[in-house]
Amino acid sequence: MIQRLVVNGRPREVDVQPNQTLLEVLRDTLGIFDVKEGCGEGVCGACTVLLEGRPVSSCLVLALALRGRTILTVRGLEREGGLHPLQDAFVQAGAVQCGFCTPGMLLTALAFLERHPRPTREAIRAALEGNLCRCTGYTKIVDAIEAYAHGDNRDG
Amino acid sequence: MYSLEYAAPETLEEAMALLSEHGTDAKVLAGGQSLVPLLNYRLARPRLVVDINGLPLGGAHADDGWLRLGALTRHHELEESPDIARRCPLLPEAARLIGNVRVRSLGTLGGSLAHADPTAELPMVMVALDARFTLTSSSGARTVPAREFFRGYLSTALAPDELLTEIAVPVTRETGWAIEEFTRRPGDFAIVGVAALVSLDRRGCVEDARLAFAGVGDRPLRVPAAEDALRGEEPSSERLARVAEMARDRLEPPSDAFVSGTYRRLLAGVLCRRALGRAVARALGVP
Numbered sequence: 048m049i050q051r052l053v054v055n056g057r058p059r060e061v062d063v064q065p066n067q068t069l070l071e072v073l074r075d076t077l078g079i080f081d082v083k084e085g086c087g088e089g090v091c092g093a094c095t096v097l098l099e100g101r102p103v104s105s106c107l108v109l110a111l112a113l114r115g116r117t118i119l120t121v122r123g124l125e126r127e128g129g130l131h132p133l134q135d136a137f138v139q140a141g142a143v144q145c146g147f148c149t150p151g152m153l154l155t156a157l158a159f160l161e162r163h164p165r166p167t168r169e170a171i172r173a174a175l176e177g178n179l180c181r182c183t184g185y186t187k188i189v190d191a192i193e194a195y196a197h198g199d200n201r202d203g
Numbered sequence: 204m205y206s207l208e209y210a211a212p213e214t215l216e217e218a219m220a221l222l223s224e225h226g227t228d229a230k231v232l233a234g235g236q237s238l239v240p241l242l243n244y245r246l247a248r249p250r251l252v253v254d255i256n257g258l259p260l261g262g263a264h265a266d267d268g269w270l271r272l273g274a275l276t277r278h279h280e281l282e283e284s285p286d287i288a289r290r291c292p293l294l295p296e297a298a299r300l301i302g303n304v305r306v307r308s309l310g311t312l313g314g315s316l317a318h319a320d321p322t323a324e325l326p327m328v329m330v331a332l333d334a335r336f337t338l339t340s341s342s343g344a345r346t347v348p349a350r351e352f353f354r355g356y357l358s359t360a361l362a363p364d365e366l367l368t369e370i371a372v373p374v375t376r377e378t379g380w381a382i383e384e385f386t387r388r389p390g391d392f393a394i395v396g397v398a399a400l401v402s403l404d405r406r407g408c409v410e411d412a413r414l415a416f417a418g419v420g421d422r423p424l425r426v427p428a429a430e431d432a433l434r435g436e437e438p439s440s441e442r443l444a445r446v447a448e449m450a451r452d453r454l455e456p457p458s459d460a461f462v463s464g465t466y467r468r469l470l471a472g473v474l475c476r477r478a479l480g481r482a483v484a485r486a487l488g489v490p
Contacts, residue, residue, distance in 0.1 A: 048209075065206070065207050065209035065252070066204040066206050066207050066242070068243070087240075087243045088240040088243060088244065089236060089240060089303075089305060089306060090390075092305070095305060101279070102305050102308055103305050103309055104236075104306075106239070106243065107235050107236055107239040107240060107243075107309070108239070108309070109209070109235060109239065109252070109254070111211075112235070114257075155304065159304075173389075174304070176303060176304075176389040176390050177305055177306075177390055178303075
């Protein structure tokens with residue numbers, strides 16, 4: 048069945064099987080490899096994408112159920128060919144080790160900061176509860192988000 | 204995931220027709236946060252998935268002392284809606300504890316109740332509130348009280364051709380409320396959870412008390428004897444502690460690979476005492 052999606056601002060039409068998840072369609076059909084597959088049961092947060100601005104596990108969304116909705120992956124954060132300021136903050140803080148959790152961390156953090164623009168450190172930690180970093184680099188990830196939220200490199 | 208067929212009915216009538224035609228071969232897809240993991244791990248193998256997200260089953264409205272919630276109400280709506288919080292503050296307190304933020308983006312009230320995990324927050328809360336569920340099929344609708352809806356581990360009063368369409372909870376404006384739970388990690392299903400509701404009369408004595416537990420049996424459980432022991436009494440901390448012990452002693456939680464029944468029982472007593480304390484403080488107007 049043909050399914051319409053808007054991925055990172057671009058309307059796409061893809062042929063989708065009823066048993067395919069959004070994660071599979073993004074990676075296998077559209078080649079968007081910044082979305083990672085971790086646990087496949089919605090626990091690890093590696094496959095996080097923003098669906099109409101809210102974080103979802105793309106491994107737990109049937110692609111056919113999307114009906115033309117809007118999806119944002121890390122690739123869509125790019126600004127004029129460069130990194131998004133939060134990505135810059137991750138680089139500055141050394142918040143990336145193996146990098147597998149990073150896309151999910153970035154998107155979860157951005158969706159959270161939309162609603163809570165000046166969060167406490169505790170609130171940032173709570174917001175990331177559902178995103179696992181198996182390198183256990185949490186401290187620097189929280190540092191990066193805190194620096195971005197309270198710093199002057201804030202975007203918009 | 205095994206291959207499957209997919210249908211997205213646009214009306215309740217179409218959905219009912221599909222469910223009565225396909226029976227146990229069909230599975231209802233709401234938020235997908237319980238069903239899709241089961242599909243991914245091939246633990247569920249429905250021939251047909253009936254996606255109900257296009258049905259008009261959202262929204263909340265109050266009438267005659269009840270708050271009526273559509274089955275497709277998402278957890279994040281329970282968490283964030285000021286209207287829901289004002290009428291039934293136990294719901295946002297429960298919703299905040301569910302899974303992770305991604306589960307709360309998509310997961311639905313009706314889905315969680317129909318899935319009936321005995322350690323989940325919402326079934327426990329519905330049993331505490333004596334909520335009433337509307338179950339609809341092509342032959343009509345019936346209302347089932349929460350305590351009769353949950354039948355056992357992941358099993359409910361829903362027939363294969365029925366859909367849970369509406370959840371009615373009593374408006375509990377004057378009531379103190381609290382949920383306490385213990386999890387191994389944030390966002391996990393609770394090892395034990397307890398929901399407490401306490402209302403006080405003008406003398407400050409307990410008018411009504413409700414206690415519901417999750418994780419201590421194959422379904423959420425009330426402990427009526429402990430509730431009775433609070434009614435009419437002054438809610439002193441000694442009394443609350445005794446009632447919590449009484450509730451604990453009436454539970455026979457099972458052991459599993461992670462936690463012994465003895466430990467669950469101990470937790471139930473401690474969490475019950477804390478929940479009662481917070482519920483009483485809120486009933487007294489302490490923020």
